[in-house]
Amino acid sequence: MARILLAEDDPDLNDLVTFKLEQAGFEVTSVATGPDVLHAVEAGVPDLFLLDVTLPEMTGLEVCAALRRAEATRDSPVVLLTGLGRQTDIAAGLSSGADDYLLKPFSPNVLIERVNQLLTDHGGG
Known part of the structure; x- marks a missing residue:
């Protein structure tokens, strides 16, 4: 069973994504x-x-960049979840090292498909 770490500060969305x-x-x-x-x-x-x-204390972009700098997580797949959909936002997300960028609101089925694809691509699926 693949292990996923979800960082989402909206409790309702956190619960929904976790459940799905x-x-x-x-x-x-x-x-x-x-x-x-x-x-x-x-x-x-x-x-x-x-x-x-838009996580508190440290943004998802900052976390992603930190994960990319660390030896243990350098190659781990990262998906950014956000309501920020301008091209500059997407470019910043991908520049931080993210593998994918999913705009809110998103379909849980699309999320599952993207997660499965990234895990397969990274040998974890």
Whole structure:
């Protein structure tokens, strides 16, 4: 079972995404802030990261860049979840090292498809 670390500070969206991912057979750990992501990695590196861009204390872009700098998470797939859909926002997200960028609101089915594809591409699916 693939392990996913979800960082989403909106409790309702966090619950929904966690529920849908668990329904699809994933093991999900969820956190609400950027620093929480980095602390959670200390307990073990997940197979994939889902990061809200507008996390408190440390943005999803900053977390993504930190994950890319760390040896243990350098090659881990990262998907950014955000309502920021301008081309400059998407470019900034991909420049931070994200593998994918999913605009809110998104279909849970599309999220599951993207997660499965990234896990397959990275040998974890």
